[in-house]
Amino acid sequence: MDIISGQGLFFLFCFITSCFLIFSTTRSRRGSLQATATPPGPPRLPIIGNIHLVGKNPHRSFADLSKTYGPIMSLKFGSLNTVVVTSPEAAREVLRTQDQILSSRSPTNSIRSINHHEVSIVWLPSSPRWRLLRKLSVSHLFSPQRIEATKALRMNKVKELVNFMSESSRREEAVDISCASFITMLNIISNILFSVDLGSYASKISNGFQDTVISVMEAVGKPDAANYFPFLGFLDLQGNRKTMNVCSERLFRVFRGIIEAKIAENALRNNPKDISDSDFLDVLLDLSKGDETELSIDDIKHLLLDMFTAGTDTSSGTVEWAMAELLKNPKTMAKAQAEIDHVIGPNGIIEESDISKLPYLQAVVKETFRLHPAAPLLIPRKAESDVEVLGFMVPKDTQVLVNVWAIGRDPNVWENPNRFEPERFLGKEIDVKGRDYELTPFGAGRRICPGLPLAVKIVPLMLASLLYYFDWKLPNGVVSEDLDMDETFGITLHKTNPLHAVPVKKHALH
Ligand code: HEM
Numbered sequence: 339m340d341i342i343s344g345q346g347l348f349f350l351f352c353f354i355t356s357c358f359l360i361f362s363t364t365r366s367r368r369g370s371l372q373a374t375a376t377p378p379g380p381p382r383l384p385i386i387g388n389i390h391l392v393g394k395n396p397h398r399s400f401a402d403l404s405k406t407y408g409p410i411m412s413l414k415f416g417s418l419n420t421v422v423v424t425s426p427e428a429a430r431e432v433l434r435t436q437d438q439i440l441s442s443r444s445p446t447n448s449i450r451s452i453n454h455h456e457v458s459i460v461w462l463p464s465s466p467r468w469r470l471l472r473k474l475s476v477s478h479l480f481s482p483q484r485i486e487a488t489k490a491l492r493m494n495k496v497k498e499l500v501n502f503m504s505e506s507s508r509r510e511e512a513v514d515i516s517c518a519s520f521i522t523m524l525n526i527i528s529n530i531l532f533s534v535d536l537g538s539y540a541s542k543i544s545n546g547f548q549d550t551v552i553s554v555m556e557a558v559g560k561p562d563a564a565n566y567f568p569f570l571g572f573l574d575l576q577g578n579r580k581t582m583n584v585c586s587e588r589l590f591r592v593f594r595g596i597i598e599a600k601i602a603e604n605a606l607r608n609n610p611k612d613i614s615d616s617d618f619l620d621v622l623l624d625l626s627k628g629d630e631t632e633l634s635i636d637d638i639k640h641l642l643l644d645m646f647t648a649g650t651d652t653s654s655g656t657v658e659w660a661m662a663e664l665l666k667n668p669k670t671m672a673k674a675q676a677e678i679d680h681v682i683g684p685n686g687i688i689e690e691s692d693i694s695k696l697p698y699l700q701a702v703v704k705e706t707f708r709l710h711p712a713a714p715l716l717i718p719r720k721a722e723s724d725v726e727v728l729g730f731m732v733p734k735d736t737q738v739l740v741n742v743w744a745i746g747r748d749p750n751v752w753e754n755p756n757r758f759e760p761e762r763f764l765g766k767e768i769d770v771k772g773r774d775y776e777l778t779p780f781g782a783g784r785r786i787c788p789g790l791p792l793a794v795k796i797v798p799l800m801l802a803s804l805l806y807y808f809d810w811k812l813p814n815g816v817v818s819e820d821l822d823m824d825e826t827f828g829i830t831l832h833k834t835n836p837l838h839a840v841p842v843k844k845h846a847l848h
Contacts, residue, residue, distance in 0.1 A: 377421055377730040379403075379412035387414030389566060395827045396561070397714035400424065401744035410728050416566025418444075419736040421727070422715075424744045426751060426775040429782075431727045432719070432740055433775065437783035438464075442720040444737040447564035447571050448557040448582035457640045460648060460717060464784060470632065471641060472788060478621045479530065479645075480791050487614070488530050489690060492796055495526045496688075496803050502539040503808060503841045512813035512838040515661050519654035519800055520548045526796060527649050531642060532596050532619040550585045551651050552828065554643075557581040559829030586643060593642045597623070597635060649789050652712035652830055656793075657800050659710035660702060662837045663758045664805075665812055666821045670760060671805070674702050678806045687848060688806050693798045699805075701760035703798050704777065707746075707770050709758060711779035714743030714831050719785065742778055743831070751776050770794070808841035 380403060382388055392399045392415070400422045404411055409425035423432055432440050441464040445455035455461040459475065462468040478484060499522040506513045521537035524547060528536040536547060557578040564571040564579075574580055600619055604611070611620055622641070626633045633641075664671035677698040682688055693700065719738045724731060732738065747755045753762070768774045771790065772782030780787035787793070804810075812818065824834040 373726045373729050373731040375730055376733065377410040377412045377727075378407045379414075380407065382414050385416070386566075387416060389415050389561075392561065394561075395825065397741055397743040397827065397831070400715075400739070400741050401747070404741070404744060410730055416563070417568070418566050419733060420739065421732050421736050422739045422741055423727070424741045425748065426745060428728055429740050429742070429745060429778060430775040432738055433772070433778065433782035436725050436727055437785075439722050439725040440719045440732075440738050441784045442722045444718045444720040446558055446578075446718075447562045447568075447574075448578040450571070451574075451579035451582050452586050454586075454640060454643070457637050458644055459641060459788075460644050463720070463722070474622075474625075475641075475645075475788050478618050480788050482791070485791050485795065489795075491529050492526055492799065493689065495522050495529070496796075496799055497847065498522070498525070498539070499800065500803055500807050500847050503804070504843060504847065507808060507841040507843045510840060512840045514836050514838055516654060516658040516833065516836040517548060519657040520650060522800060523650045523654040523796070524548070524646075527646060529617075530792075531617060531645060532600065533617045534596060536592070548651070550588050551647055552832065553581050553585045554589075554647050555651060555830045556828035557585065559827060589643055589646065590639050593639045597638065645789075648787070649792070651832075652789075653793050653797055655712055655830060655832060656703075656706055656710070656797050657804075658833055658837050660706040660797075660801050661804065661810070661839065662821060662823065662833060663706060663709070664702070665810060665837070665839060666818050666823070667758050668818055670702070670758065671810070674699055674760075675805050675809075678802055682806060684845065685848065686806075686845075688799065688802050690795050690799050693795075693802065696798070696802060697764060698760060699798055699802055701763040703801065704763045704768070704770060705758055705760040707779040708752070708777055709746060709756075710825075710831060711742045711746060712830050713779070713781075714827070715739040715741055715829075716778075716781045717785070717829065740778070740781075745776060745778075748776075804841075807843065807845050807847060809844050811840040811842060813838050813840055 380388055380391060383390065391403065391413070400411075400413075401424065403413075404422065404424040409428045410421060410423050413420045413422060423429055443455070443461050443463055445461045449455050449458070449461050457467075459468060459471040462471070499518060502518060503513060518539065521539055524537040525535045528534050560576060560578060562576045562578045564573070564575070571579070597619065600623060604620075604623070619638070619642075622633060622638045625631065626635060626638060664674065677696055678688070681692060681695045716739070719740075721732050721734055721736045721738060723734050726732070745751065749755050768777055770777055770779055771794075772778055772780060772786045775782070780790045780793070812821065821837075822835055826832045826834045
């Protein structure tokens with residue numbers, strides 16, 4: 339009896355101590371928050387909250403609402419609390435000051451439908467598993483040494499793009515700029531990842547790949563009732579789960595084939611591959627060997643899916659928007675071409691190292707990122723605990739969106755915000771690398787796009803090559819003033835009608 343009561347007393351003591359600790363840590367966390375008011379926002383309807391206020395282009399709806407409710411506002415979509423920030427100061431608070439607490443993610447219904455949120459570098463919360471995947475990607479794909487080692491590959495793929503354009507120019511044919519730059523980007527990424535060309539300018543298969551990647555982005559980003567009422571997930575009212583399942587399976591099938599071929603090829607090899615000959619998949623497969631593996635084949639497939647979806651369409655879409663803006667603004671195009679001609683000369687070849695000598699071209703790229711950020715709301719973040727932002731309380735589990743599209747067009751930040759004027763960046767230090775919160779197309783902080791070092795090489799190189807080797811005409815008598823700039827929102831922002839233009843050969847490629 340004595341023993342039982344002794345044990346009982348001991349458990350009672352533990353229970354009271356735990357309660358005290360939990361109570362005091364919760365109090366001290368709450369206590370450290372001065373703010374109690376949540377950010378202002380529009381009135382909510384019963385059950386749906388503010389869903390009715392968001393149209394097909396949420397970045398535009400949020401931009402309009404923020405004119406009334408300010409740079410930080412609360413919205414409620416069904417059961418999902420959302421905070422949208424729309425000023426450089428507020429973006430800085432989210433992406434820098436409170437970056438640690440706001441580095442989690444809010445996976446969408448379609449992402450959950452293929453369990454991608456359990457393994458994905460994009461959708462995992464900030465966690466040891468996510469850190470491992472980031473470390474792997476940064477050291478084997480995006481480190482300065484790896485970027486340098488894959489320079490020749492990028493040059494070759496851009497040369498293939500120029501050759502394709504030259505053929506179209508000979509036939510005086512209009513080219514689908516989005517499709518052609520997508521194939522270039524697809525082949526650059528597929529070669530960096532597993533030394534294979536996935537795209538071909540001559541075949542429709544690459545278009546299939548592009549459509550699949552775009553469908554994945556749309557299934558992730560399009561409004562979905564189940565994101566706001568999770569119990570509706572199984573009904574798949576918007577069909578996003580189905581699209582995601584079909585499209586991801588299409589990509590996984592391609593990856594499975596490549597993985598199996600590589601495993602078979604490595605099995606036949608007598609000596610291990612030299613590290614300088616290894617591609618990313620070689621490294622991943624090495625890590626997947628042995629009993630205590632860090633990665634399974636399934637993890638590898640999901641990582642490849644992330645790299646393709648995050649890397650291809652974002653970069654090629656930026657090239658397309660830049661070309662569309664330049665065709666709409668012929669004087670700006672002429673100025674960019676004159677700069678390149680002056681630096682490269684009449685019979686030159688454009689190399690990545692030339693880009694630093696082309697400040698106007700760099701300004702054109704920045705201006706494109708300002709007006710057409712590939713991910714207009716970044717990728718949704720989530721608060722891991724209650725946190726204070728700009729003096730307001732953002733409760734735990736709130737989804738936090740940074741409207742970089744609206745910040746890029748804010749008249750308080752930019753003069754003539756809707757005009758395409760690269761000159762605004764000349765002589766200014768402002769850059770896209772996550773330190774200037776008025777221009778963060780790649781995000782900032784812990785979750786900043788790890789592909790940034792690759793994207794800032796390839797986008798200007800592709801654009802400079804298109805502008806150096808060719809003059810450009812719009813097809814069928816379309817005049818530049820009439821060129822449409824309509825956008826379609828997925829999680830990325832597309833030109834609704836793909837840009838077609840006719841290349842006219844200017845310099846030969848040697
Ligand atoms: C113009 C090109 C690109 C743009 C504008 C872009 C933009 C972005 C943005 C806005 C994010 C989210 C950042 C945040 O949450 O704060 C992101 C994340 C990511 N991007 Fe990019 N990206 C581009 C190219 C690439 C490339 C080429 C790759 C890889 C090949 C890539 C891989 C990723 C990955 C893996 C993530 C998720 C990182 C994480 O959640 O930890 N991106 N990107």
